[in-house]
Every structure is written in structure tokens, then in C-alpha cells.
Amino acid sequence: MYKQLTMLVLALLFSAAIWAQNRISGLVTDASLLPLAGATISLKNGQALTTTDSSGRFSVTLNRGEVIQVSYTGMISRTITIAAETSLSIALQPSAVNLDDVVVVGYGATKKSDLTGSVATIKADELKNAKVGTATSALQGLAAGVFVTTGSVKPGGDASVVIRGSGSLRAGNSPLYVVDGIPVEGGLQDLSPGDIQSIEVLKDASSAAIYGSRGSNGVILVTTRQGSKGKSRITLNLNGGFQKMMNKQKLMNAQQYYQLASRAIPDYSWTSEELRYLSRGLSTDWQDAITQDGKYSNYNLGISGGSETVKHFLGADFYDQQGTIKNSSFRKLTLRYNMDAQTNSWLKTGLRFNIIESALKNINEEDDSGYGTMFSAISSQPTAPVYLDNGDYFDGFLNTKANPVAIVDLLDKVTKKSRAVGSVYFEIEPVKGLKIRSDNGGELEFFNVNSYEDGRMGQHYPDGGHAVKFNGKKRYMQSENTATYMFDVNSIHRFTILGGFSASKYTYESTTADSKNLSPVLGYDNLGGAQNHGPNGSYASASTLTSFYGRLNYNLDDRYLFTVTMRQDGSSRFAPGKQWGFFPSAAIAWRISKEAFMEEQDLFSELKLRASIGRLGNQNIGDYAYAATISQGGEWSDYVFGGNLATGSVQNTISNPNLTWEKANQLDLGLDFGMLKNRIAGTIDVYYKKTTDLLWLVPLPTESGFDNSLTNIGQINNKGIEFSLTTININTKHFSWRTSGNFSFNDNKIAELYNGKTDVNKALFVGRHMSTYYTLQADGIWQADELAKAAVYNAQPGDRKVKDLNNDGVINGDDRAFSGISVPKYYGSFTNTFRYKGVELIAFFTYAGGHLINNSLNRYLNSFNTWGNMSEEYYNGYWTPARPSNRYPAPRIGSPYSNGDGTNANFQKGDYLRLRNIELAYQFPASSFVRKISSSGMRVYASVQNAVTWTRFTGFDVESSDNTNPYPNARSFIAGLSINF
Known part of the structure; x- marks a missing residue:
């Protein structure tokens, strides 16, 4: 029992x-x-x-x-x-730092904990802060020391990147971009952000020296997504939305413009169409007439999978943007295939292939200075109607400007590009630890710019129509061959030895056909039917680069790390005897956290001190710059022979057989730290970069017969500090809060010019920033009680006052003074990411400051002129005897310095803080709904890009590099879906 x-x-x-x-x-x-x-x-x-x-x-x-x-x-x-x-x-959320992450470096990879150089890593997930735009612009704010400028926000426009300050006067300051081992030109414009696995930015000499003559401005390495073994994975990302133009300029209406112009010029000549328009009480808002709400969509598909022996990735991306200026657009289709195959135990092969097709339509802001679409819209008089009563476009504009609406209606300008980039590699391992690899690839690009300007667009454009066809082809081929040997001694001494050889060739050719007076029916497709032809032309160039390089990494007991790198480049861009350059570097790091005396403490989970020194180069001078060149035609080569005009040739540049590389010597000291089990992690770097042998066009004496000669001169110094920090503030079962940010400060100085000169044309100054403003100093407005003194300077009450700094009674170039710099002294970003269960909120901010922007729009909008519109603020605030303003001059023809040219009157602080992206997302749980569609995860989100900007700048965009012919920036409202299978 x-x-x-x-x-x-x-x-x-x-x-x-x-x-x-x-x-x-x-x-x-x-x-x-x-x-x-x-x-x-x-x-x-x-x-x-x-x-x-x-x-x-x-x-x-x-x-x-x-x-x-x-x-x-x-x-x-x-x-x-x-x-x-x-x-x-x-x-799972990422930790503040992962020391086991593999970081891509030149011709190899290493663990983050083993880095000796200054390398910033950007993961694919971080690029989502910028939905609209290119992969280059998406880099903004993501890495300390990397300053991204909005070159153009037009559809298809790209950003520019400067790493650790500008160090060249003429040879460019853009970094070298390398995608899957192949150098690419023009940034990452053609790369789909959805195809990116990671981006590494090589900032110091140790990390970038392996690229030698092309590494002086830093290197950006991009690794695209790879295949993985196991079940095939499908990722689908869909997003789209609309855009609204930011910072529309507040201009005078027709009645205000009529009153002001009539008061300033009683005999002002009005057209009959304008008078009729005014009598009807009408006014044209040209900005509204040419703009619209833009549209944007992006579809990205990725398929990855494979077995133990073969892994593959296939990506497809379609990007479509309709601009905020009517009839402007950009479309791009990208196809990518990556494959890696372990053929047998000792042989590995792989393939990288990318095809890009793109079309850019009706963008002429930069190419048509003074007559761009937006510039025409903000300067055209509001008294002008869009159309005449008979339906034709109004063409009675002042200063022969074009009709803005006619431009967007009649301009037919399309830029098409077809590009293929690819490589194939073979890697053998004949003995354990030794890998021999040959990577061969390149790119082939065809592009054409077809443009037809209808004569009805305005007086600026020729009657009868003007068509241009520009066709070009670029070809780049390279072969990289490396041997890497890894071994250790007693698991204490670990060595990695790399040796390599590379050869590359770049060719370029283009043709231009120009015709006038031809039918608008066929436009640029009927050049043979034109009445006038030319000028036509063609061009071709080629360059080669041959290199030998090597690197030694030594790791002593995971505590002491050493790296020595060297590269020798031979470039056809320099004269015989000057073609070879040598670029060495060395670095050391001490992992303090691995020492025995750190075992008893719990504060630091990682603490590493780094130091590096080295030399980098710059050969970005174009082809044949060292040689004398000859041109055909022109006033100096045309002559009369036998009573007829003959065309000859003449030497137009002088040779310089001593032309050589720009050299950038750089010292870097860094500290990497992780605290509280890596819940707090950061990096501090201080650096000094000295660039010598600057490539510069030095003026020559008149008797030489030449204007200048490309010569190596002077020295520019850059020094600065960078700081980045990531913290995991809260991490509980349902709620987490993560903060990351960075700060960069750069001080730029010209240390030396040439021949003992302290300045060049009062534009470059020894001891000053290379982007220094040197101008006359505006000092308000001459008032009535200063009449006698104003007369000394040929001014009247109401005219702009300029300081006579040397008190000689004359305003001239001797009264100029330093007025600040045009690039930020400091910049950075910070991001807060909040997650509660499946809900995620991301707020991404960027900022910059310490600089001034010459708001060139104000020279037109905040002073009286006889050729276009002005701002509403000027109308309400210009000087009159009864309203003695001290800000805006009186509307008077002949008023000296009225528009502020040559002075600092239009300078504005460029400091800003921008909420660049705010995003709210929801991650669906692994519920029956998600399982029902066989999904392994699904996320929906809504975001606003360029949500809010705090700044005193009044132009179209505080981040834009062009304020004269701007394409206006936009605020984007986006919704998207990410789903995985």
C-alpha cells in the first residue's frame, strides 16, 4: 500500500x-x-x-x-x-564596442582589438539615417574627422568628403574611394546603400600608407554584402515619400516691386505686358511657378545564401526621385552579384560584379551660372507674367534673363550613364598560413550628356535652338597580387607579413558636337539638320600606376602591437626621373587593459594607447601636367598666308620636368577605451599633418610668354582632435537607450608659399587658414548727420558705409582685413536610439560651427538693382530720410558697395544644429502573422529627413556649397517597410 x-x-x-x-x-x-x-x-x-x-x-x-x-x-x-x-x-542591441569585430584594412582585415592605426568603422545599419541621397551623403556625421559637405542636393547630386582638413591647394582634397578592392572616382554616388556591408575610413598615415600616392586625403574602403552558408535569405526594403522645398525666399510682390522701382527710378521703363499685369492686381511668384512637391521611392532586394563551398549574394536596387524643381529627376538601377567559392582545400575563387544604369534630367543649376532655373526664379521681376496674352512665354526680362517657367518646360537635358565594375580573384594556400592572391578587375563607363535649349526660353538662349551632344568613355583596369603569411611562435609572438605588386591603367576619351539653329522636333537627335555647327571637339588621355608594397604586423602577447608599412609608386603623371615615390609608415599600440596590474579593477574593460607616423602622397594633377602642351586656333595662332586666314598651333603651357608628388607627413596619437563591460566606449585622437611640395600654378614673368607654371611649393599644416563616444544608458528586458556621438576640431594653416611670399593675390596668406576671407569691412549705412564725411568717400546718406582702416580718405584694397574662414572649425553629430519592446525611436543630429558663409543671394536680394526682384525684408527696411535704417542701403543707382560686393556685408554665421533624421519604427514580434508569411522579421517605419535646422543663415541651405545657383534643399517625409525571409 x-x-x-x-x-x-x-x-x-x-x-x-x-x-x-x-x-x-x-x-x-x-x-x-x-x-x-x-x-x-x-x-x-x-x-x-x-x-x-x-x-x-x-x-x-x-x-x-x-x-x-x-x-x-x-x-x-x-x-x-x-x-x-x-x-x-x-x-539584440549592439554593445558600445566589440573588440572581436573584423575591420577591413588595405589588402586585408584584422580584429578591432589589434588595430594600431586610426580607423573608423561604419556598419550598414548606421547608413539608414539618410534615406534620400547617395551613400556618400549618408556618411555625414557618422565618423569623427570626416567632414561631409552637401555639394548639391539636386536629384542625383553627390556630397564631398574631407578627412582631417584640406591639405592641397590645387590637387583636390577628396579621399580615395575603394569598393571591394577597386578604386572608384566621384565618391559613392553609384553605389546602392542597401548593398553595403561596412565602410572603413582610414584616417592616419599608418592605416592609409598602404595606398601610397593616393592616400594623402585619407581612404574610404567599402565592403559590399557577401553570401553566407545555409538557407537562402531574402531581404526586401521598400521606402518612399514626398519632399517639400526648404527655406523659400520671401520676395517682394509685383505691387511692392513697382513702388520701389518707380521711387528709385522715376523714368523706369515698364513693358506693356507688365503694366497690364499690374492693372489687374496680379503678381508672379516665380518660386512657386517652377517648384513642386518632390517624390521619392527606393526598392532594394537582396538574396544571399550558399553551401560550405559556394556562397553568393544577389542585389537589385531601383532609386527614383522627382525633384522639387519641375521636370527634374534622377533614376538609377543597380544590379550586383558577389560570389565566393572554396573550390578545394587550397584554392578559393570569387567574383564581384556591379552594373549601374542611371538617367539625370533637366538639371542646369551649376552649368548655367547666372541663368540657372532657381536663380532666374528668385531674381525675375514679379511684375512679369509667365505668358503673354497670345500664349507665348514672356521674354521682356531685365539683364536678358531667361523665363524660369520656359526653362522647366522647354529645356531638354538628359545625362545618361552606363557603368560596369567587377573583379575576379584567385587565392591559393600552398602551405598552412600562406595565402597567395591575385585580384584582377576594373570598370567601364559610358556616359552622354544630351542638351537642347529652345530659343523660346529667353534672350540668353540663341534663337533657333541650341543642341549639344557630349559623349565619353572611361576605362580602368588593375591587377593586385599579394602574398600574406601568418604564423605565431608559442602563441605569444604573432606575425602577419604582406607583400604585393599592383599595376593599373586609366583611359578617358570624349567627343563634343555643338549645333545651332535646328528644329525643336528632333532636338539633339538631328544635329545634321542644323544651320550652324561647332565648336566641335574631342579629347583623350591615359595614365598608369605601378606599385610595390608591404606590411608587417607583430602582436606580442596581445599587449604590444607593431605595424610597419611601405609602398613605392611609379606614376606616368610625372616626368621621367620623378615618377617614383616612396611612402613609409610605422605604428605601435599598447593594450594597457591586458596588463596584469589591470586585472583587479572593473572600470576599464579595454584601454589601448596608439601612436603612428608616416608619409602619404597625392598625384591628382591630371595627365601630362608636367609636359608642355600645344593648342590649335585662337588669336595667337591664326595668321594670314597668301591672303587667306590660316590656323596654326602654339605652345600654351610650359613644361616642368621637376614636378613631383605632394607629400603629407602625419603624426597621430590615439586612445581607445571601453568601460563598465563595454557599456561605455570611445576613442580620442590628436593628429598633426604637414603637407609639402604643394602642386600650385605659380605666376610667371610676362616676358616668359606664359601665365603660370604648375610647380611644387610651400607647406600647409593641419592639426586637430577627434572624439567619439558610445554609451548604453539603459538596457532592460523591454526598454533600451543608446547614445552615440562624435566631435572634431581642425586647425588649418598655410605655413609657407614660395619665394618668401607672405601672400598670393591677397587670397592665400602665410599663417592663415587656406579658406580665409580677406575683405573690406562693412560698417552700416551713412546717416544724414554724416553728410560731410560721406562726401569724402563719394557717398551719400543712405549708401553703404565701408571702414577706411588706414584713414587715408580713400576706400581701396588697402582697407581690407581678415574676416573669418569659410569652413567649419568644428563639426560632429549625436544620435539617441530608444527601444521599447518592438517600438524604436531614432533621433540623429548633425552640427558644425566656427565659420562664416558668404550668402551671395543677399547681394541681389538685399540691395536695390534694376534687373530683378529683391527681398521683402529689404522693402520693409531700406534707408530713407524718414526711416534711417542702419542695415540696408537706400535704393539708389550708382550707390558704392550697395550690394556688398568685396565686403563682409553679406557674411552670416554658418553655425547650425540640424535634426537630420527622426524615425519611428515598429518591429513585429515573431507572431502568427509574421510566421504565416514565412518571414523571419518585419519592420515598418516613418521618418522625417532634415526635420528642423537651428541656424542664423538665411539662404536656401546652410550646408550647401553653392548659394548663387542653388538647387533648394528639401524636407523629406518617408515611410518604409523592411522584411526578411
Whole structure:
């Protein structure tokens, strides 16, 4: 009886235990919903239960109330108490730093903990802060020391990047871009952000010296997405929205313009159309007439998968943007295929292939200075109607400007580009640790710019129509061959030795056909039917680069790290005897946190001190710049022979057989730290960069017969400090808060020019920033009680006052003074990411300051002129005897310095803080709905790009580099869906 009772009790207890257990299934993803294969599921006591499969899924049997821990390398572990649910959706957040992350460096990769140089890593997830725009513009604010300027916000426009300050006067300051091992020109404009796996920015000499003559401005390495073994994964990202023009200029209406012009010039000549328009009480808002709400959409598909031997990735991306200026647009289709195959135990092969097709329509802002679409719109008089009564476009504009609406209606300008970039590699491992690799590839690009300007667009454009066809072809080929040997001695001394040889060739050719007076029916497709032809032309050039390079990495017991790099380049861009340059570097790092005396403390989980020194080069001078060139035609080569005009040739540039590289010598000191188990992590770098042998056009004496000669001169110094910090502020089961930010400060100085000169044309000054303003100093407005003194300077009350700094009674160039700099002294960004269960809020801010912007629009809008409109603010605030303004001059013809030219009157502070992106997203749990569509994760989001900007600048955009012929920036409202299968 006792035995039976005991068995009954045990059976009941066993049944209760079974009843209390749940079969739990789960999905583990990163913050972007990408499944994490190999994540560890363990009990709180450390006992491992299982790992996730290739789809990020797992299944375990657990009791209610048990606590599990989900962990993954580089992520913050999650602790979860099992309740009644049977399905879990677990998103892991990245830690502030992951020392085991693999970082791509030139011709190889290394763990972040083993870096000796200054390298910033940007993951694909961080690029989502910029939905509209290129991958280049998406870099803004993501890395300390990397300053991104909005070159143009037009559809298809790209940004410019400067790393650690400008160091060249003429040879460019853009970094070298390398995508999957192939150098590319023009930034990352053609690269789909959805195809990017990571971006590394090589900032110091140690990290960039492996690129030698092309590394002086830093190097940006891009690695695209690769395949992975296991079940095929499909990622689909869809987003789209609309854009609204920012900072529309407030201008006078027709009645205000009529009153002002009539008051200033009583005999002002009005056209009959304008008088009729005014009599009807009408006014034209030219900005509204040519702009619209822009539209944007982007569709990105990625398929990755493979086996133990072959891995592949296929990506397709379609980008479509309709601009805020009517009839302007950009479309781009990108196809990418990446494959890696382990053919056998000693042979590995791979393929990288990318095809891009793009079309840019009706953008002429930069090419048509003074007559661009937006400039015409803000300067055209509001008294002018868009159309005449007979339906023709009004063409009675002052100063022969074009009709803005006619431009957007009749201009037919299309830029088409077809580009293929690819490479194939073979890698053998004949013995353990030795890898020999040959990587061969290049790019081929065809592009054409077809333009037809209808004569009805305005007086500026020729009657009868004007068509131009410009066709070009670029071809780049390279072969990179490396041998890498890795070995260790007693697991204490670890060595990596790299040696390599590369050769590359770049060719370019173009043709131009120009015709006038031809039918608008066929436009640029009927050049043969034109009455006038020319000027026509063609051009071709080529350059080659041959290089030998090597690198030694030595790791002593994970505490002391050493790197020595050297490269020798031979470039055809320099004269014989000057073609070879040598670029060495060395670096050392001390992982203090690995020392025995750090074992007893819990504050620092990582502490590393770095130092590097080296030399980099710059050969960006174009082809044949060292040689004398000859041109045909022109006033100096035309002559009369036998009573007829003949065309000859004449030398137009002088040779310089001593022309050589620009050289950038750089010293960097850095500190990497991680605190509180890497919940706080950051980097501090200080650097000094000295650029010598600057490439510059030095003026020549008149008797030489030449204007100038390209010569190596002078020295520019850049020094600065960079700081980046990431903190995991809160990380609980349901809520997390992460903050990351960076700050950069750069001080630029010209240390030397040439021949002992302290300045060049009062534009470049020894001891000053290379972007220094040197101008006359505006000093308000001459008032009536200063009449006698104003007369000394040929001025009247109401004219702009300029300081006579040397008190000689004359205003001239001797009264100029330094008025600030045009580039920011400091810049950076900060991001806060909040997550509550499946809800995510991201706020991304960028900022810059310490500089002035010459708001060139104000020279037209805030002073009286007889050729176009002015601002409403000027109308309400210009000087009159009854309203003695001290800001805006009186509307008077002949008033000296009225528009502020040559003075600092139009300078405005460029300091700004911009909420560049704010995004609200929801990550769906692994619910029955998600499983029903066989998805491994789904995320929906809404974002606003360029949401708010705090600045005193009044132009179209504080970040734009062009304020005269601007394409206005826009605020974008976007919704999107990311889904994985």
C-alpha cells in the first residue's frame, strides 16, 4: 500500500512538471531584423541549451519562471524570464564596442582589438539615417574627422568628403574611394546603400600608407554584402515619400516691386505686358511657378545564401526621385552579384560584379551660372507674367534673363550613364598560413550628356535652338597580387607579413558636337539638320600606376602591437626621373587593459594607447601636367598666308620636368577605451599633418610668354582632435537607450608659399587658414548727420558705409582685413536610439560651427538693382530720410558697395544644429502573422529627413556649397517597410 501511494505521488509530481514545461520557439535578430545565426541560448547559471540556426531560430523546452540568457558576439546579452508565451522574438542591441569585430584594412582585415592605426568603422545599419541621397551623403556625421559637405542636393547630386582638413591647394582634397578592392572616382554616388556591408575610413598615415600616392586625403574602403552558408535569405526594403522645398525666399510682390522701382527710378521703363499685369492686381511668384512637391521611392532586394563551398549574394536596387524643381529627376538601377567559392582545400575563387544604369534630367543649376532655373526664379521681376496674352512665354526680362517657367518646360537635358565594375580573384594556400592572391578587375563607363535649349526660353538662349551632344568613355583596369603569411611562435609572438605588386591603367576619351539653329522636333537627335555647327571637339588621355608594397604586423602577447608599412609608386603623371615615390609608415599600440596590474579593477574593460607616423602622397594633377602642351586656333595662332586666314598651333603651357608628388607627413596619437563591460566606449585622437611640395600654378614673368607654371611649393599644416563616444544608458528586458556621438576640431594653416611670399593675390596668406576671407569691412549705412564725411568717400546718406582702416580718405584694397574662414572649425553629430519592446525611436543630429558663409543671394536680394526682384525684408527696411535704417542701403543707382560686393556685408554665421533624421519604427514580434508569411522579421517605419535646422543663415541651405545657383534643399517625409525571409 505504501509503495503504491508513493508511486501515485511521484506520478502526480511528474505530471505537474510536464504541465509546467513549455516548448519555446524563438527568433533572434539584430536591431535591423536580420537573423543572427549562432546566437547562444543558455540558462542563467551558464548552462548552454542550444544555438540559433541559419535563420536565427531556436527551440527549447523550459519551465515557467526559468531565466534564459541570449548572447551573440558584439551584442548586449538579453535576459528573459519564461512566462506563458510559447513564441519569443528577441532583438539584440549592439554593445558600445566589440573588440572581436573584423575591420577591413588595405589588402586585408584584422580584429578591432589589434588595430594600431586610426580607423573608423561604419556598419550598414548606421547608413539608414539618410534615406534620400547617395551613400556618400549618408556618411555625414557618422565618423569623427570626416567632414561631409552637401555639394548639391539636386536629384542625383553627390556630397564631398574631407578627412582631417584640406591639405592641397590645387590637387583636390577628396579621399580615395575603394569598393571591394577597386578604386572608384566621384565618391559613392553609384553605389546602392542597401548593398553595403561596412565602410572603413582610414584616417592616419599608418592605416592609409598602404595606398601610397593616393592616400594623402585619407581612404574610404567599402565592403559590399557577401553570401553566407545555409538557407537562402531574402531581404526586401521598400521606402518612399514626398519632399517639400526648404527655406523659400520671401520676395517682394509685383505691387511692392513697382513702388520701389518707380521711387528709385522715376523714368523706369515698364513693358506693356507688365503694366497690364499690374492693372489687374496680379503678381508672379516665380518660386512657386517652377517648384513642386518632390517624390521619392527606393526598392532594394537582396538574396544571399550558399553551401560550405559556394556562397553568393544577389542585389537589385531601383532609386527614383522627382525633384522639387519641375521636370527634374534622377533614376538609377543597380544590379550586383558577389560570389565566393572554396573550390578545394587550397584554392578559393570569387567574383564581384556591379552594373549601374542611371538617367539625370533637366538639371542646369551649376552649368548655367547666372541663368540657372532657381536663380532666374528668385531674381525675375514679379511684375512679369509667365505668358503673354497670345500664349507665348514672356521674354521682356531685365539683364536678358531667361523665363524660369520656359526653362522647366522647354529645356531638354538628359545625362545618361552606363557603368560596369567587377573583379575576379584567385587565392591559393600552398602551405598552412600562406595565402597567395591575385585580384584582377576594373570598370567601364559610358556616359552622354544630351542638351537642347529652345530659343523660346529667353534672350540668353540663341534663337533657333541650341543642341549639344557630349559623349565619353572611361576605362580602368588593375591587377593586385599579394602574398600574406601568418604564423605565431608559442602563441605569444604573432606575425602577419604582406607583400604585393599592383599595376593599373586609366583611359578617358570624349567627343563634343555643338549645333545651332535646328528644329525643336528632333532636338539633339538631328544635329545634321542644323544651320550652324561647332565648336566641335574631342579629347583623350591615359595614365598608369605601378606599385610595390608591404606590411608587417607583430602582436606580442596581445599587449604590444607593431605595424610597419611601405609602398613605392611609379606614376606616368610625372616626368621621367620623378615618377617614383616612396611612402613609409610605422605604428605601435599598447593594450594597457591586458596588463596584469589591470586585472583587479572593473572600470576599464579595454584601454589601448596608439601612436603612428608616416608619409602619404597625392598625384591628382591630371595627365601630362608636367609636359608642355600645344593648342590649335585662337588669336595667337591664326595668321594670314597668301591672303587667306590660316590656323596654326602654339605652345600654351610650359613644361616642368621637376614636378613631383605632394607629400603629407602625419603624426597621430590615439586612445581607445571601453568601460563598465563595454557599456561605455570611445576613442580620442590628436593628429598633426604637414603637407609639402604643394602642386600650385605659380605666376610667371610676362616676358616668359606664359601665365603660370604648375610647380611644387610651400607647406600647409593641419592639426586637430577627434572624439567619439558610445554609451548604453539603459538596457532592460523591454526598454533600451543608446547614445552615440562624435566631435572634431581642425586647425588649418598655410605655413609657407614660395619665394618668401607672405601672400598670393591677397587670397592665400602665410599663417592663415587656406579658406580665409580677406575683405573690406562693412560698417552700416551713412546717416544724414554724416553728410560731410560721406562726401569724402563719394557717398551719400543712405549708401553703404565701408571702414577706411588706414584713414587715408580713400576706400581701396588697402582697407581690407581678415574676416573669418569659410569652413567649419568644428563639426560632429549625436544620435539617441530608444527601444521599447518592438517600438524604436531614432533621433540623429548633425552640427558644425566656427565659420562664416558668404550668402551671395543677399547681394541681389538685399540691395536695390534694376534687373530683378529683391527681398521683402529689404522693402520693409531700406534707408530713407524718414526711416534711417542702419542695415540696408537706400535704393539708389550708382550707390558704392550697395550690394556688398568685396565686403563682409553679406557674411552670416554658418553655425547650425540640424535634426537630420527622426524615425519611428515598429518591429513585429515573431507572431502568427509574421510566421504565416514565412518571414523571419518585419519592420515598418516613418521618418522625417532634415526635420528642423537651428541656424542664423538665411539662404536656401546652410550646408550647401553653392548659394548663387542653388538647387533648394528639401524636407523629406518617408515611410518604409523592411522584411526578411
